[in-house]
Amino acid sequence: MNDHVIIQLEHITKRFAADHNILDDLCLDIHENEFITLLGPSGCGKTTTLRIIGGFETPNEGRVLFDGKDITSLPPYKRELNTVFQKYALFPHLNVEENIAFGLKIKGKSRDYIRDKIRYALKLVNMDGLEKRMPDQLSGGQQQRIAIARAIVNEPKVLLLDEPLGALDLKLRQDMQYELIRLKNELGITFVYVTHDQEEALTMSDTVVVMNQGYIQQMGTPEMIYNEPENAFVADFVGDSNIMDGLFIHDELVEIFGAKFPCVDKGFGVNKPVDVVIRPEDIDLLKPGEGSIDGVVTHIIFKGVHYEMEVTTPNGYEWLVHSTDMFPVGTKVSIHVDPFDIQIMNKPQSEDEEALGVDE
Amino acid sequence: MNKRKLLSLPYLIWMIGFTVIPLLMILWYGFQGKNGGFTLEHILAIGRPEHLGPLLVSLLLSVICTVVCLLIAYPLALILRKAGLKRSSFVIFIFILPMWMNFLLRTYAWLNLLDDGGLVYVFLQKLGYKGNIVGTYGAILLGMVYNYLPFMVLPLYNAMTKIDDNTLNAARDLGANERQVNFRVIMPLTFPGIVSGVTMVFVPSLTTFVVSDLLGGRKIFLIGNIIEQEFSTASNWNLGAGLSFVLMIFILLSMAVLNHYDTLGEEDDG
Ligand SMILES: Nc1ncnc2c1ncn2[C@@H]1O[C@H](COP(=O)(O)OP(=O)(O)OP(=O)(O)O)[C@@H](O)[C@H]1O
Ligand SMILES: [Mg+2]
Numbered sequence: 001m002n003d004h005v006i007i008q009l010e011h012i013t014k015r016f017a018a019d020h021n022i023l024d025d026l027c028l029d030i031h032e033n034e035f036i037t038l039l040g041p042s043g044c045g046k047t048t049t050l051r052i053i054g055g056f057e058t059p060n061e062g063r064v065l066f067d068g069k070d071i072t073s074l075p076p077y078k079r080e081l082n083t084v085f086q087k088y089a090l091f092p093h094l095n096v097e098e099n100i101a102f103g104l105k106i107k108g109k110s111r112d113y114i115r116d117k118i119r120y121a122l123k124l125v126n127m128d129g130l131e132k133r134m135p136d137q138l139s140g141g142q143q144q145r146i147a148i149a150r151a152i153v154n155e156p157k158v159l160l161l162d163e164p165l166g167a168l169d170l171k172l173r174q175d176m177q178y179e180l181i182r183l184k185n186e187l188g189i190t191f192v193y194v195t196h197d198q199e200e201a202l203t204m205s206d207t208v209v210v211m212n213q214g215y216i217q218q219m220g221t222p223e224m225i226y227n228e229p230e231n232a233f234v235a236d237f238v239g240d241s242n243i244m245d246g247l248f249i250h251d252e253l254v255e256i257f258g259a260k261f262p263c264v265d266k267g268f269g270v271n272k273p274v275d276v277v278i279r280p281e282d283i284d285l286l287k288p289g290e291g292s293i294d295g296v297v298t299h300i301i302f303k304g305v306h307y308e309m310e311v312t313t314p315n316g317y318e319w320l321v322h323s324t325d326m327f328p329v330g331t332k333v334s335i336h337v338d339p340f341d342i343q344i345m346n347k348p349q350s351e352d353e354e355a356l357g358v359d360e
Numbered sequence: 361m362n363k364r365k366l367l368s369l370p371y372l373i374w375m376i377g378f379t380v381i382p383l384l385m386i387l388w389y390g391f392q393g394k395n396g397g398f399t400l401e402h403i404l405a406i407g408r409p410e411h412l413g414p415l416l417v418s419l420l421l422s423v424i425c426t427v428v429c430l431l432i433a434y435p436l437a438l439i440l441r442k443a444g445l446k447r448s449s450f451v452i453f454i455f456i457l458p459m460w461m462n463f464l465l466r467t468y469a470w471l472n473l474l475d476d477g478g479l480v481y482v483f484l485q486k487l488g489y490k491g492n493i494v495g496t497y498g499a500i501l502l503g504m505v506y507n508y509l510p511f512m513v514l515p516l517y518n519a520m521t522k523i524d525d526n527t528l529n530a531a532r533d534l535g536a537n538e539r540q541v542n543f544r545v546i547m548p549l550t551f552p553g554i555v556s557g558v559t560m561v562f563v564p565s566l567t568t569f570v571v572s573d574l575l576g577g578r579k580i581f582l583i584g585n586i587i588e589q590e591f592s593t594a595s596n597w598n599l600g601a602g603l604s605f606v607l608m609i610f611i612l613l614s615m616a617v618l619n620h621y622d623t624l625g626e627e628d629d630g
Contacts, residue, residue, distance in 0.1 A: 056529050076532040083533045089526035093548045102544075103534030154534065 004032040006158060006190055007053060012062035014048055014214075022048050023059070023214045030158070030192060031207075035184055037193040039201040040211035041237065046194040047086065049211075050160050053192065054083045067157075081158040082151035086166065088143045090135040096122075096146050097131040103154040121149035124183065141172050148183070158190040165200065177204055198238045202226060210234050231345055235277040242283075242320055246276035246344070254344060257315045259293035263342040275345040280320040282341035285311070285327055291334030295319065297327045311335060386608075389601035402602025411586060411603060418583040419610070421497065422565035425504040429512040429561045430554070432505075437516040438546070441523070448517070455513050463507060467574045470503050474575065495577025503571040511560035519553025520546070555618050563611055583607060 007030040014023040023045045030036050038046045051057040052064060055076035064072045071079060082103075090099050097118055104114045122128045125145035135143060144164055151159055164180075165173045181204055184191050195201050201208050202222040210217040210225060210233075217237075218230045229235035232243050247255040251266040256276055268274055288294050298318065299310035307326050310318040311333060319335060327333055393399035405411055436455075440448035458466055473480045474493040481493055493499050523546065531545045565571075569584030576585070583603065590600030 054529075054533060056532075075537075076529070077535045077537050083530070085526045085530055087524070087526060089524060089530040091527060091530070091545060091549075093545075093551075102531065102536075106535040106540060106544075150530075150534070 002032050005029045006032045006067060007192070008063075008065035008068075009049070009053070010063040010065065012049075012052060012059045012064070014045075014052065014057065014059050021214055023052075026062070026214070026216060028209065028216065028219075030190060032157075033188060033190055034207055035181075035191045035193065035205050036207045036209065037195060037201040037205040038209050038211055039195060039198060039238070040217075042196055044211045045214045046196070046211060047162055050083070050162050050192065050194055053158075054081065054160055055079050080156060081160060082154050082156040083160040084144075084147045084151050084162065084164050086162040086164075088135075088147040090143055090146060090150070092135055094135075095131070096127070096133050096135075096138070099135065099146055100150045100153055102150065107154075117153045121153045124152070124186070125149045126179070140167050141176065144168065144176065148180075152183075152187060152189075156189065158192060159187075160192045160194075162194045163196070164193075165197075166195070173200070180204065202238070208238075210237060212237075227343075229277060229343060229345070231348070232275045232277070235275075235343065235345070240280050240320055240322075242278045242280065244276045244278075244317065246274050248272045248274045248344060252339070254342065257293060257313055257317060261292050261337060261342055262339045263344060264340045265342070265344040268344055268346065273347055275347055277343040277345065278319075278337055278341065280308070281306070281322040282337055283311075283319065283321045283323075284336040284338075285309075285321060285323060285325070285333040286336050288332045288334050291336035294332065294334045297329050297331045297333060300327070300329055386601045386604055389597050390605040391602075392598055402599050403606060405599055405602055406606045411583070414581050414586050415583045415607075417497075417580070418566055421501055421504065421582070422562050425501055425508065425565045426512075426558055426562045428501070428505050429509050430558065432509060433512040433516050433557065434554075436513060437520040437550075438542075440517055441520040445521070448521075452513065452517055456510050458506070459510050464570060466507060467503055467571055470499075470506065471574045474499055474502075492577065494575055495579040497580065499575040499577075500572050500580060500582075503575045504565045504568065507571065508561040508565055511564075512557040515553040515556040515560065516550060519550040523549050551621075558618060559615065562614065566611065567607060 007028075009026055009028040009030075012023050012026040013021055015021045026045075026049065028049075038049060040046055048057060052059050055071070055074060055078075058073060062072075063070055066080065091102065094102065100118050100121055101114050104117060109117075118131070119128070122131070125148055127142065127145050127149065130138070130142070135146070138146065144167075148161075148164070161180075165176050168176060177200060180191075193201075193204065202225070205222055207219065208222055208225045209219045212233055218225060218234045220228075225234065225238050229238060229241075235241045235243055244256050248265075248268040248271070249255055249260070250270050251268075252263055254261050254263050254265075254274065254276060261276075284291070293313050295311040295313040297309050298312045301308050303322075306322045306324050309321045309323065309327060311321055312318050313335070321335075390402050391398055391400070393401065406415060436451075440451055443451075471494065472478050475481060476492070476494075484493065527549075528541055528545060531541045536544060567584050569582065569588045572580055572582040572585055573588075576582070587600050587603050587607070590596045590603065594600075
């Protein structure tokens, strides 16, 4: 990733019906060599954003810049980027080799060049030897690799990937995540990646853009998104979390369910209602009376690396807790949280602000 | 006998009764000489001028009819594909509607329109056209195209709507302009539809005798008319069967050629 901005979305608004904006005044800078991921729930406008970058959709308002040039109304075939579609969209009438060669033939490349490129691309996606297969003779994972190979042989500056791993099973998905990262590093190009899987977004990206209802909720490194969510939506969507109503007593002290918790945040006012986010792995379970608030373990499941527990406090709230130590159901415990693990957020004033979130 | 075989029994009986036996009968009559012996006489009779002429005219007319239908139906299917399902199914309905009328009636209706005093006839006279319309190749061609066009539209439209939008977007993404998208993706993907449309138009128009009977004005005879006459008025079943057999060979050959192109279509390099 470097400082050069390769794609710029300027105040993009898109609507299919007059009264409802699918994307609303969306601004986004994509840097060269960045692995940027659009993350958000189904229907939030991720694919639409990607289609606008790819040229398959024209925004109602706003501009798309590529290397500083306005490409808003440039047809897809003139754009220096390639797309890996959500359902791969291989050409069913062409075999693997011909699928990969499609773009190169259109550009009138020589036979030798095309042959070398096919070999190189198939090696890159670990698919050599399957040149003559038809798409319907390939597994989902294999089709996926061919779709990627078909795109990258054209040496695009930017590769757009729309939930490329969505249809694969968990194990294969994880393998492919590593392969995609390797691929990106080998090619040294920009990846714009779309997913609704937060774990995938955090694992792979340099930058994560969390979207909801056509707005950008937060944008930043995976660490920033995870550790410092800017609003309750991001906190809830990215990773497990406890999101609770709190009262900001004064600087560095917040009250949750009547119990006082020291924190590190300042400047939220005095006796102000706030949202408090605590990640389940940041909660320590101590002996009764030793922590900030007492409760009883009401549920426990083994998750492999850790135990996932629910601790119910007297007000009835069930705290989600991750711990490597086991506390059987019925154990009386006390909840302790280190001050810097408590995240304080302003409550949204209106529904609109809730969707809008905070801009960069 | 297991259930699967039992289920297929009616079809088997149907096939044997209405396809295999008639075929064998055509072979039987077609190769049967005067004293019941084997002869090639009825097959070779196709070479006689009074048969060869109508055969060539039939071939020419049915090829033109097929091409015209294809030229009308293909762009239509392309447009309907873009228009979306709701609007296009209505248009398709309009195109199919004439098929609800009896074939013979439809052709009689055309005879009425084209004949002396008919609406089209009067109109063309006003435009300065002299002479009859009925009894021309044009009239027969019109009747054929009108009757067989739906058989081209339907399979093409079906093939066209099966193509996923993203497949076309993928082609555009890889640098194909609309013309290239058309020739390198849509055309090969709809080729099976083209083949079935061509088959369903070419075969009946090659063998028709109703259209030429009504619109040919007793002046133009197609191979279908010749065969029909041998079976009816001339009562020469042997000759009729022999000529039918030759016609069948022509159809099989043209199908073989089409299927050959079908597989060629998969090795795209246009
Ligand atoms: N062509 C269209 N016409 C009308 N509405 C559309 C069209 N394309 C998308 N939409 C609507 O726009 C919204 C955003 O769609 P989009 O495909 O961008 O969502 P997404 O974030 O990619 O979701 P998913 O994760 O399910 O793929 C949805 O509400 C969808 O119904
Ligand atoms: Mg999508």
